[in-house]
Amino acid sequence: MRCEVVAVGTELLLGQIVDTNSSWIGEQLALVGIDSLRQTKVGDNLDRVVAVIGEAVDRADAVIVCGGLGPTQDDITRDAIARVMGVQLELDDEVAARIEAMFGGRGRRMPMNNLRQAEVPVGATAISDPQPGTAPGLICPFTRPGPGGTPVAKVIYAVPGVPHEMTEIMVGAIFPDLQARAGVQAVIRSRTLRTWGESESGLAERLAGRITELDRAAASGDAAGAVTIAFLASGIEGLKVRLTAKAVSTDAAEALLAAEELEVRGILGPDLVFGLDDETMESAVLMLLGHTGLTLGLAESLTGGLAASRITDVPGASASFRGALVSYSSAVKVDLLAVPDGPVVSAAAAEAMATGVRSVLGADVGLSFTGVAGPEPQDGEVPGTVFVGLDIDGEVSSIRLQLPGDRLRVRQFSVISGLGILRARLAARLAGDATTDNTTPY
Amino acid sequence: MRCEVVAVGTELLLGQIVDTNSSWIGEQLALVGIDSLRQTKVGDNLDRVVAVIGEAVDRADAVIVCGGLGPTQDDITRDAIARVMGVQLELDDEVAARIEAMFGGRGRRMPMNNLRQAEVPVGATAISDPQPGTAPGLICPFTRPGPGGTPVAKVIYAVPGVPHEMTEIMVGAIFPDLQARAGVQAVIRSRTLRTWGESESGLAERLAGRITELDRAAASGDAAGAVTIAFLASGIEGLKVRLTAKAVSTDAAEALLAAEELEVRGILGPDLVFGLDDETMESAVLMLLGHTGLTLGLAESLTGGLAASRITDVPGASASFRGALVSYSSAVKVDLLAVPDGPVVSAAAAEAMATGVRSVLGADVGLSFTGVAGPEPQDGEVPGTVFVGLDIDGEVSSIRLQLPGDRLRVRQFSVISGLGILRARLAARLAGDATTDNTTPY
Numbered sequence: 110m111r112c113e114v115v116a117v118g119t120e121l122l123l124g125q126i127v128d129t130n131s132s133w134i135g136e137q138l139a140l141v142g143i144d145s146l147r148q149t150k151v152g153d154n155l156d157r158v159v160a161v162i163g164e165a166v167d168r169a170d171a172v173i174v175c176g177g178l179g180p181t182q183d184d185i186t187r188d189a190i191a192r193v194m195g196v197q198l199e200l201d202d203e204v205a206a207r208i209e210a211m212f213g214g215r216g217r218r219m220p221m222n223n224l225r226q227a228e229v230p231v232g233a234t235a236i237s238d239p240q241p242g243t244a245p246g247l248i249c250p251f252t253r254p255g256p257g258g259t260p261v262a263k264v265i266y267a268v269p270g271v272p273h274e275m276t277e278i279m280v281g282a283i284f285p286d287l288q289a290r291a292g293v294q295a296v297i298r299s300r301t302l303r304t305w306g307e308s309e310s311g312l313a314e315r316l317a318g319r320i321t322e323l324d325r326a327a328a329s330g331d332a333a334g335a336v337t338i339a340f341l342a343s344g345i346e347g348l349k350v351r352l353t354a355k356a357v358s359t360d361a362a363e364a365l366l367a368a369e370e371l372e373v374r375g376i377l378g379p380d381l382v383f384g385l386d387d388e389t390m391e392s393a394v395l396m397l398l399g400h401t402g403l404t405l406g407l408a409e410s411l412t413g414g415l416a417a418s419r420i421t422d423v424p425g426a427s428a429s430f431r432g433a434l435v436s437y438s439s440a441v442k443v444d445l446l447a448v449p450d451g452p453v454v455s456a457a458a459a460e461a462m463a464t465g466v467r468s469v470l471g472a473d474v475g476l477s478f479t480g481v482a483g484p485e486p487q488d489g490e491v492p493g494t495v496f497v498g499l500d501i502d503g504e505v506s507s508i509r510l511q512l513p514g515d516r517l518r519v520r521q522f523s524v525i526s527g528l529g530i531l532r533a534r535l536a537a538r539l540a541g542d543a544t545t546d547n548t549t550p551y
Numbered sequence: 552m553r554c555e556v557v558a559v560g561t562e563l564l565l566g567q568i569v570d571t572n573s574s575w576i577g578e579q580l581a582l583v584g585i586d587s588l589r590q591t592k593v594g595d596n597l598d599r600v601v602a603v604i605g606e607a608v609d610r611a612d613a614v615i616v617c618g619g620l621g622p623t624q625d626d627i628t629r630d631a632i633a634r635v636m637g638v639q640l641e642l643d644d645e646v647a648a649r650i651e652a653m654f655g656g657r658g659r660r661m662p663m664n665n666l667r668q669a670e671v672p673v674g675a676t677a678i679s680d681p682q683p684g685t686a687p688g689l690i691c692p693f694t695r696p697g698p699g700g701t702p703v704a705k706v707i708y709a710v711p712g713v714p715h716e717m718t719e720i721m722v723g724a725i726f727p728d729l730q731a732r733a734g735v736q737a738v739i740r741s742r743t744l745r746t747w748g749e750s751e752s753g754l755a756e757r758l759a760g761r762i763t764e765l766d767r768a769a770a771s772g773d774a775a776g777a778v779t780i781a782f783l784a785s786g787i788e789g790l791k792v793r794l795t796a797k798a799v800s801t802d803a804a805e806a807l808l809a810a811e812e813l814e815v816r817g818i819l820g821p822d823l824v825f826g827l828d829d830e831t832m833e834s835a836v837l838m839l840l841g842h843t844g845l846t847l848g849l850a851e852s853l854t855g856g857l858a859a860s861r862i863t864d865v866p867g868a869s870a871s872f873r874g875a876l877v878s879y880s881s882a883v884k885v886d887l888l889a890v891p892d893g894p895v896v897s898a899a900a901a902e903a904m905a906t907g908v909r910s911v912l913g914a915d916v917g918l919s920f921t922g923v924a925g926p927e928p929q930d931g932e933v934p935g936t937v938f939v940g941l942d943i944d945g946e947v948s949s950i951r952l953q954l955p956g957d958r959l960r961v962r963q964f965s966v967i968s969g970l971g972i973l974r975a976r977l978a979a980r981l982a983g984d985a986t987t988d989n990t991t992p993y
Contacts, residue, residue, distance in 0.1 A: 120781065121577075122587050123795075124575055124576075124577040124579075125783075127569060127574045128570065131566075131592070135564045139566070145564050146593070146599060147564075148592040149592075150590040161589065181782065182755075183781070222752050404880075413864070414862075414863065414875055414877065417856030417859075417877045417879075418855050418857040420855070421854075426855075426879065430880070431880045434876055435863070435874045435875035435876070437859075437873060440913065444913070445912075469887070470883055517864070
């Protein structure tokens with residue numbers, strides 16, 4: 110089974126958007142063992158899109174077309190696929206009703222253009238976005254005459270260009286359909302350990318021995334060898350260690366992953382690994398707050414609300430999170446948080462902020478961030494200098510960090526580092542160990 | 552002149568690397584006015600690379616090939632180009648000497664493989680990396696028989712896949728060569744109007760007449776016709792309207808853009824358009840605060856610090872921004888902000904929060920957000936129900952919004968909508984008009 114990917118959009122050719130969709134689809138195709146030998150980008154021009162899809166269909170069994178499904182005159186993917194299949198477009202009543210209902214639900218009149226999104230090539234199936242949107246994906250099976258006139262089965266898939274809509278439709282409908290058509294048996298599963306407190310090369314060094322063992326096992330055909338380890342630096346999401354297993358069934362792949370996760374957690378230790386897959390540092394902290402029964406309040410200066418924003422991204426945060434005071438002006442620090450006179454980028458200010466916000470918000474734990482995001486120095490400190498203050502039930506401490514990067518990254522690394530410090534303290538408290546863990550990555 | 556881009560590398564198809572090179576080259580080609588109608592990614596397979604380059608040469612006058620110039624057996628771009636040109640590879644003594652000298656200079660023995668990098672197709676010119684590396688770029692002019700047997704001039708360029716080496720060779724040698732061959736005069740420039748308050752299809756309807764005029768002008772060869780309009784939905788960044796102009800000089804292109812910007816601003820009106828190019832809604836609000844001399848404090852409930860975080864992303868925000876109170880627990884709303892008893896998702900609560908935070912933070916303007924981010928309903932209101940409260944110097948108001956999407960998008964749309972409301976009010980105040988502008992997108 111061969112599958113090509115076609116990305117449609119003049120903005121891709123003009124470099125206004127980098128085509129990450131094709132990369133993601135290529136990666137997923139490789140994981141399920143489907144060959145993808147060519148990927149093409151083409152602009153919003155009907156003749157050229159028809160030519161590109163037509164040539165791809167000549168070479169491959171399946172073609173995934175990304176983008177060009179919106180409601181405007183520029184969105185010509187539906188028309189192009191119909192031309193390649195040699196059929197007309199027809200209105201899909203169900204899709205049309207869904208689109209009209211969505212506009213109705215918001216109390217808005219539906220622009221007539223949007224009905225274009227309900228047109229599908231004859232013989233195609235529309236896949237609706239599980240979270241009702243206006244751009245359904247398409248599965249378009251058809252046949253063309255092969256050598257000697259025998260009909261050859263082909264399939265064209267269409268997905269929206271908006272990444273989160275694309276991945277949802279790919280995972281929910283298109284990969285299953287593609288695998289069924291391909292008769293693919295191999296199952297690939299992965300899980301990601303999230304870490305903070307060690308650099309990417311440091312992690313690679315710690316795991317070098319294990320990676321060599323896995324390579325050897327793979328070379329010898331050992332079943333356990335079908336696991337690989339990869340690293341991915343992900344900013345405020347931490348440094349990810351991704352385990353990928355290939356096996357004959359989902360159960361076998363999950364068993365390999367479970368064993369490998371234990372192995373890697375054993376090597377890295379509980380201080381470094383804060384979460385699995387979608388678990389963020391924020392969710393780890395909220396879980397520990399729940400276990401300890403403590404509530405949290407934040408005082409944010411250089412992070413400007415980013416830590417609070419990340420914490421409240423987690424559904425159910427209100428159970429433990431009281432709130433935050435973003436003390437961006439020094440007057441607010443002094444008036445509301447009782448920060449003493451002196452430089453606000455300092456351990457003393459960080460500790461006073463933590464204690465002050467605990468009291469103002471009526472929280473058990475106060476966590477504070479003050480520092481220099483840049484680009485200019487402040488209080489004689491260079492950008493990247495950050496103090497994290499912590500007050501747990503009156504036990505006050507602070508840590509100085511020196512973080513790399515620009516304004517954005519300094520703020521992001523501040524948040525994950527500060528929450529990581531709180532996580533270590535809460536974990537130690539739960540374990541009945543009151544010693545301070547000063548683990549920080551920098 | 553038409554130019555296609557071919558990116559060579561199995562790692563690109565597997566999604567291990569995102570192909571940013573083609574995007575950059577596409578953008579640069581557009582800027583110098585050379586049409587680029589197709590970009591293709593292909594793996595490290597000689598037959599397939601020959602096929603892809605050969606087809607590109609059939610369609611275009613010039614082809615830029617990225618990657619596959621290294622010293623290993625996988626690096627087959629040189630061989631592929633020679634096959635497409637119908638010539639042999641020959642050793643370029645000068646390049647070979649330079650590579651040997653580089654290894655000698657580092658006190659290392661040169662692996663024989665590296666001499667492969669000194670092989671060039673007969674008739675091609677090697678371009679050395681200005682910072683001596685081992686992968687020279689190539690300029691490969693040749694002719695092929697066209698219609699009626701007349702020879703047609705073609706050119707293939709090859710550049711390394713390492714981005715900084717690629718850009719250096721492109722800028723230093725390949726774009727100048729390409730422009731000279733193309734005799735290109737055309738220059739392309741663009742600017743982006745950022746809007747909020749109307750859907751993508753709504754914007755398209757408002758501008759449909761203007762787009763038709765531009766299409767007609769383009770068809771008739773009118774100079775003003777070299778402007779195009781495109782739309783791009785960008786979440787918390789708003790809905791972008793991008794104007795692109797093609798002209799004989801930078802000045803002419805900028806003049807076309809300036810005229811078109813006025814035209815489009817006239818059609819959309821000042822309420823919808825909040826910024827140009829990199830100007831965010833936050834920077835627009837901060838600029839207006841600066842002009843009015845007012846300071847801002849935020850009270851955030853469902854947005855959880857996201858509005859404050861966006862505002863403090865802007866360097867210099869501290870001039871007008873006092874801070875924020877993230878009142879995530881109801882107790883904080885009551886105790887600190889003096890929100891009266893009753894549902895916290897309500898106009899009354901939003902207005903009390905705006906007034907309360909103005910007082911607590913000592914700000915001139917209080918802006919508040921309360922609502923239901925989801926996934927669960929709250930106070931009998933469905934997810935997406937949001938109240939924005941505003942207190943400017945004691946003049947209090949609120950607006951109810953019904954926003955689409957999941958938790959993340961409800962929070963993002965809340966922030967840009969709320970800041971948009973503040974922007975409209977500040978702009979009206981500056982214009983000496985105190986009437987409330989209730990424009991909201993939902």
